[in-house]
Amino acid sequence: MAQDRRSPQPRLTDVAEIAGVSMKTVSNVINGNVRVAESTRERVLAAVQTVGYRPNLSARNLARGRSGVIALVVPRLEMPYFAALAGRVIDHAEARGWFVLIHETGWDRAAERAALEAQFPQRIDGLIVSAQQLQLSDLQExxxxxxxxxxxxxxxxxxxxxxxxxxxxxxQLAVEHLIAQGRRRIAMVGSSENIGDDPRMRGYLQALEAAGLAADPELMLPIRENSGEEGELVVRTLLESQVEPPDGIFAATDWVALGVMRALHLHGVHVPDEVALVGFDDIPYARAVTPSLTTIAPDRSALAELALRMLEAQINATGGLADPVDETVPFELVVRESTTQIGGAGTS
Known part of the structure; x- marks a missing residue:
């Protein structure tokens, strides 16, 4: 009688038999321990699919002295950027057989410090932390x-x-785009008093300086938190003041930009005719609002993959951890209706 290739619990031996290789070769392909000829690797993976084999990740991790769990630490998962980022991290972690524990800190420094010390109910193999309040001393200690x-x-x-x-x-690219649209009084919503700790503020000022435009302190609008409500509040206050209104606005995040757009709409200010608006992060809502939001789009997939690759190298290190590295991933400016009329539509 022919063997049932789709048995309820396919085994490694089933994969090896179909692929015509040894169990050791199958193990090497699945675990990625050593280089295997590409033709052999493809044959083994095809056999894995044929029999429906799934490795016992718990047993594998136990044998390696690991949990197979990593933690992703973010301020708030309800924030669209962090929700989208978490999705990409989960996708790339699953490809490594890792489970992702997501932990929220609520923008609290003490909570971030506790996360640094891996204070979780279960053992974790690694940490990816979106640092918002951490100080250098927290890492040094x-x-x-x-x-x-x-x-x-x-x-x-x-x-x-x-x-x-x-x-x-x-x-800088975002503000240069506003300047290229003929805007000269450009506000920044989400500015910081400490330029050294705020690269987005630094880029805003660099773009103005390169264009020969004076930075107007009355157009640098700090916010208390990263929220649409805060963006709406500071722009509403600006529009109701005696300050000459801007003709362009750069918002530190898309979430803030959506609040800015609401304030402009409620005051009868048309986007982009009277005020052009650029956000940052390319959250899903940026494509759905009217007018759609021009924004900076980070490559979240590349960000997640590189972070996991860094983590993986540390987890698998046998000769001591390599010196920490600081790396960047690509981004792009996505031009939509909030800065230019596309197809004759897009005013609020």
């Missing part, structure tokens, strides 16, 4: 040895592995 990769605008020198986009260059 860290006692946990759990592999760590930081995300976000801020860098910490050689204190930890870090991956992000070049936020200053991205912000």
């Amino acid at each position: 860290r006692t946990a040895t759990t592999p760590l990769v930081l995300l976000g605008e801020r860098t910490f020198g050689d204190a930890a592995h870090h991956v992000a986009i070049d936020n200053a260059a991205a912000a």
Whole structure:
């Protein structure tokens, strides 16, 4: 009687038999331990699909002294950027057989510090942390040895592995686009008093300077939190003041930009005819609003993959951990209706 290739619990021996290779070769292909000829690898993977074999990740991780779980630490998962980022991290982690535990810190420094020390109910093999409030001293005082990769605008020198986009260059590109549209009084919503710690603010100022435009302090609008409500509040206050209104606005995030757009609409200011608006992050809502939002789009897939690759290298290190590295991934300016009339539509 012919063997049922789709038995309820396919085994490694079933894969080896169909592929015509040894069990050791199958193990090498599945675990990626050694280089295997491409034709052999393809044959083994095809056999894996044929029999429906799924490796016992729990047993594999137990044998390696690992949990197979990593933690992704973000401020709030309800924020569209972090939700989209989490999706990409999960996708790329699953390809490695890792489970992702998502933890929220609520923008709280103490919570971020606790995450650095891997204070979770279960054991984790590595940490990816979107640092919002951490200070360099927090990293220098860290006692946990759990592999760590930081995300976000801020860098910490050689204190930890870090991956992000070049936020200053991205912000500069956004403002240069506004200038290219003929805008000269350009506000920044989400500015910071400490330029050194705010690469997006730095990029905004660099673009103005390169174009010979004076930076107007009355158009640099700080916000208390990254939210649409805060973006709406500061722009409404600006429009109701005696300050000459801007003809262009760069918002530090898309979420803030949506609040800015609401304030402009409620005051009868047309986008982009009277005020052109650029956001940052390319959240899904940026494509759905009217007018659709011009924005900076980070390559979230590349960001997730590089962060996981950094983490993987630390987890698999046998000769001591390599020195921390700071790397960037690509971004692009996505031009939509909030800065230019596309197809004759798009005013609010």
